[in-house]
Amino acid sequence: MIRAVFYKEWIKTRWFLLLATLFLMGITGYALLRVSRAMALHGVEHLWVVMVQKDAIFVDLLTYIPLMIGIGLAAVQFFPEMQNKRLKLALHLPYSRQKMTLLMPACGLSALVCCFATSYLMMGIYLPRYFAHELVRRVLLSAAPWFLAGFAGYLLVAWICLEPTWKRRVLNLIIALLVLRVYFLAPGAEAYNGFLPWLTVYTLLLACLSLISMARFKAGKQD
Amino acid sequence: MSAIIECKNLTHYYGRRKIYENLNFEVPQGRILGLLGKNGTGKTTTINILSGYLQPHSGECRIFGENIQTMRPALRKRIGLLLEGHVQYQFMNITQIEKFYAAFYPGQWKKEAYYELMDKLKVAPKQPIARMSNGQRSQVALGLILAQNPELLILDDFSLGLDPGYRRLFVDYLRDYARSENKTVFLTSHIIQDMERLIDDCIIMDYGKILIQQPIDTLMHGFRRYTCTVPENYRPQLPESCYHPAVLRQTLELHSFLPPAEMESLLKAQQVPFTALKHENVSLEDAFIGLTGKY
Structure with missing residues (x-):
């Protein structure tokens, strides 16, 4: 049954996921190309100095891309479920409704992990060729909150989409914007390092919000 | 069952x-x-x-x-x-x-x-x-x-x-x-x-x-449409067993579960000035409209 749910979500989101992954790889590739060009012009030593002294990480282009992908994936995955209240079909299946409510976002989160991993892999393969381990770590850790924001954006939009009433959707949207602000408070390199484990837990806890929307949907809440 | x-x-x-x-x-x-x-x-x-x-x-x-x-x-x-x-x-x-x-x-x-x-x-x-x-x-x-x-x-x-x-x-x-x-x-x-x-x-x-x-x-056998002729401008006042009585051009139309003989007696008892009382069985759609009314 779990495979069947993954199958359904895959059919729904595969084209978006393919495009999103290609887009993310393209942006990551472009950011790395700029690093390569800067190295050709100024030499790798200069980049090391800029990274250490000016906190530069050279992949700032990526800042809002994971968030956009997360939001887009949630819209592609959950908007069709709410059209004509199609979600009733999934909740009528002989499978625990709570598990179904958590399994659907779990499919999306797994897909996002794969999508985001391509960007990390590209950075993880390219950067160590020219930079010290500490500097590579700095880039990857600095980018981590942006990718967590992608997961958070996904879960928050899922929460908004699954909510059955428009009034509450608007309220959820305002709360979501405030929640997402947390991921972009400090633009400095490694600014979130000490906070990253908590930010990860905070992001994962957002998955519970879908349960609230689903309970309201099941109770037949209307505007 | x-x-x-x-x-x-x-x-x-x-x-x-x-x-x-x-x-x-x-x-x-x-x-x-x-x-x-x-x-x-x-x-x-x-x-x-x-x-x-x-x-x-x-x-x-x-x-x-x-x-x-x-x-x-x-x-x-x-x-x-x-x-x-x-x-x-x-x-x-x-x-x-x-x-x-x-x-x-x-x-x-x-x-x-x-x-x-x-x-x-x-x-x-x-x-x-x-x-x-x-x-x-x-x-x-x-x-x-x-x-x-x-x-x-x-x-x-x-x-x-x-x-x-x-x-x-x-x-x-x-x-x-x-x-x-x-x-x-x-x-x-x-x-x-x-x-x-x-x-x-x-x-x-x-x-x-x-x-x-x-x-x-x-329902199909017991529910009937009754029509009869009544004077112009007659306003029917009938009990609840007669569903949605309405007069259109001297024709009173109503629906009821009452059999024809009982309906005739009821109309007489209610002093309805009717002539040419007719009844017919109806389709489900007509029965539905008869029971719920057109409005």
């Missing part, structure tokens, strides 16, 4: 608007019951409560003896649900959707019942459901329910968006299936002619209450 669906003292409000109060009804095993009512009388509300997607203000509904608010997956396995407008996963094609649902009904799924119906549709196996006509989508939704092979079918406005040919196909297929397999069906439709060919029993709802619940044969 044991009751498959039992609803007791069902009351529901949307905000302050009362939909109905203390609604009671039962659906016996092996019967096809149609819920009829004008728009806004609570048909879809009742379906939503029965399928567990709406918590009633008060009252209780049981299906197979189990409270529907705490419906276990094993109970849902025994219930086939058709949503209004034959809503299905439009991003899938007929092969994908069959594969998806089959995983949830091991040991009970009848793949051949689904594909037997699909073979009659002139669609490519990879054509997405989104690109099918309403009629074709209705057959996909029906095929999936037949493959699920549930004991109880709950169908919300199955005729919505269907042309006469597909409506007939849907009704005939469903009727043959339900009768031959002794299934219980609870359905609504806004096209009452379709119901006449399909249902065994009917519940006719008016705003806030059930007007009647009885076998369709009893």
Whole structure:
């Protein structure tokens, strides 16, 4: 049954996921190309100095891309479920409704992990060729909150989409914007390092919000 | 016959608007019951409560003896649900959707019942459901329910968006299936002619209450339209056993369960100045309008 749910979500989101992954790889590739060009012009030593002294990480282009992908994936995955209240079909299946409510976002989160991993892999393969381990770590850790924001954006939009009433959707949207602000408070390199484990837990806890929307949907809440 | 669906003292409000109060009804095993009512009388509300997607203000509904608010997956396995407008996963094609649902009904799924119906549709196996006509989508939704092979079918406005040919196909297929397999069906439709060919029993709802619940044969044989000639500008004042009396160009028309002799006596007792009293049996649609009124 779990495979069947993954199958359904895959059919729904595969084209978006393919495009999103290609887009993310393209942006990551472009950011790395700029690093390569800067190295050709100024030499790798200069980049090391800029990274250490000016906190530069050279992949700032990526800042809002994971968030956009997360939001887009949630819209592609959950908007069709709410059209004509199609979600009733999934909740009528002989499978625990709570598990179904958590399994659907779990499919999306797994897909996002794969999508985001391509960007990390590209950075993880390219950067160590020219930079010290500490500097590579700095880039990857600095980018981590942006990718967590992608997961958070996904879960928050899922929460908004699954909510059955428009009034509450608007309220959820305002709360979501405030929640997402947390991921972009400090633009400095490694600014979130000490906070990253908590930010990860905070992001994962957002998955519970879908349960609230689903309970309201099941109770037949209307505007 | 044991009751498959039992609803007791069902009351529901949307905000302050009362939909109905203390609604009671039962659906016996092996019967096809149609819920009829004008728009806004609570048909879809009742379906939503029965399928567990709406918590009633008060009252209780049981299906197979189990409270529907705490419906276990094993109970849902025994219930086939058709949503209004034959809503299905439009991003899938007929092969994908069959594969998806089959995983949830091991040991009970009848793949051949689904594909037997699909073979009659002139669609490519990879054509997405989104690109099918309403009629074709209705057959996909029906095929999936037949493959699920549930004991109880709950169908919300199955005729919505269907042309006469597909409506007939849907009704005939469903009727043959339900009768031959002794299934219980609870359905609504806004096209009452379709119901006449399909249902065994009917519940006719008016705003806030059930007007009647009885076998369709009893209704069709016992309910009559009466017409008689009355003086111009006559305003009838008749008891509740005469449904919606109205005068149009010296003709009084009313509907009633009373037999002709009793009706004649009643009109005389009420001192109605009538002549040429006539009666006729009516179709289900006429009976519905007779009971609920045109307005």
